[in-house]
Amino acid sequence: MRNVKGALSIAGTDPSGGAGIQADLKTFQELEVYGMSVITSVVAQNTLGVKGIRHLEASFIKEQLESVTNDMPVHAVKTGMIANSEMIEAIAEHLRPLTLPLCVDPVMIAQSGDALVDHKALQAMRDELLPLATIVTPNIPEAAALTGRSLESEEDRYDAAKRIVHDFGSSSVVIKGGHLDGEATDLFYDGDTFKTFTSPRFDTLHTHGTGCTYAAAITAELAKGKSLNEAVSVAKTFISAAIEHTLEIGHGQGPTNHWAYQNTKRKGEYV
Ligand SMILES: Nc1ncnc2c1ncn2[C@@H]1O[C@H](COP(=O)(O)OP(=O)(O)OP(=O)(O)O)[C@@H](O)[C@H]1O
Ligand SMILES: Cc1ncc(CO)c(N)n1
Incomplete structure (x- = not known):
């Protein structure tokens, strides 16, 4: 078998292609990692909001996981929308013995404001998945929900990062700055050192799936064996290009441009 690097996304779907599994697979492909999904x-859902959700049974999620990991080269895993505690427990049980790099995107609400997970899922995520995580990628409301405290100031964000690593057991965290005013500054902490990753804030409505895309880019780089610092740095460049060179499609908050990073690098053009 050839030495192909592979990344697995465990998440919900977005038929409009901007978020969830679809965004993850596009991002893996753009970063030249073989993409797989459960x-x-x-x-x-689409760029206007969520119309309906059908959950798969935890036992069937487990069957999908076994199908992929018993056969294919999985070098890193990303989790996204996991709607309830039964699913989280089944996924954690499967991932625990694999000891693969794991990026947990603690998805709670869609960009449109629609809830994607139930209230018990939050606690299960904290207890079952965060201790397995190499990195967790909350936005500001998600970091507040995980720590049970609102994040008003810069100091609150530093405290939340420390709690997520030292109390909940994730090896590192990046608290995303998409919900701040001014520059888009993400705060990274690995239990030892803080680092910020900053880009200008692009004045756009089209931010559907930014969080999924960013976490998928981190996962792709971890699958290649990159350090956390390198992985977050590539992901920040990837998402910044994807937001800046927006596609302007859909009738609401449109998707990002998953081509932009490679096109910028290879051709100097965007679509
Ligand atoms: N308008 C913007 N301009 C530049 N960067 C942005 C903008 N909005 C978000 N980002 C960046 O995008 C990345 C994802 O952050 P964000 O806080 O939007 O995630 P999220 O809320 O989980 O997204 P979603 O719920 O849409 O998946 C971060 O690096 C953040 O700084
Ligand atoms: C399936 C899915 N996961 C995550 C998000 C958050 O962007 C979304 N809208 N849909």
């Missing part, structure tokens, strides 16, 4: 829930 679906947790099928979501009827």
Whole structure:
């Protein structure tokens, strides 16, 4: 077998292609990592919002996981939308013995404001998945929900990062700055050192799936064996290009441009 690097996304779907599994697979492909997926829930959604959700049974999620990991080269795993605690427990049980690099994107609400997970899922995520995580990627509301405290100031963000690593057991965290005013500054902490990753804030409505895309880019780089610092740095460049060179499609908050990073690097053009 050839030495192909592979990344697995465990998440919900977005038929409009901007978020969830679809965004993850596009991002893996753009970063030249073989993409695989296990679906947790099928979501009827688009750039305007969520119309309906069908959850798959935890036992069937486990069957999908076994199908992929018993056969294929999985070098890193990303989790996204996992709607309930039964699913989280089944996924954690499967991942624990594999000891693969794991990026946990603690998805709670869609960009449109629709809830994607139930309230018990939050606690299960904290207890079962965070201790297995190489990195967890909350946005500001998700970091507040995980720590049970609102994040108003810069100091609050530093405290939340420390709690997520030292109290909940993730090896590192990046608290994303998409919800801040001014520059888009993400705060990374690995239990030892803080580092910020900053880009200008692009004035756009089209941010559907930014979080999924960013975490998928981190996962792709971890699959290649890159350090956390390198992985977050590539992911920040990837998502910044994807937001800046927006596609302007859909009738609401449109998707990002998953081509932009490679096109910028290779051709100096964007679409
Ligand atoms: N308008 C913007 N301009 C530049 N960077 C942005 C902008 N919005 C978000 N980002 C960046 O995108 C990445 C994802 O952050 P964000 O906080 O939007 O995630 P999220 O809320 O989980 O996204 P979603 O729920 O849409 O998946 C971060 O690196 C953040 O700094
Ligand atoms: C399936 C799915 N995961 C995550 C998000 C958050 O962007 C979304 N809208 N849909």
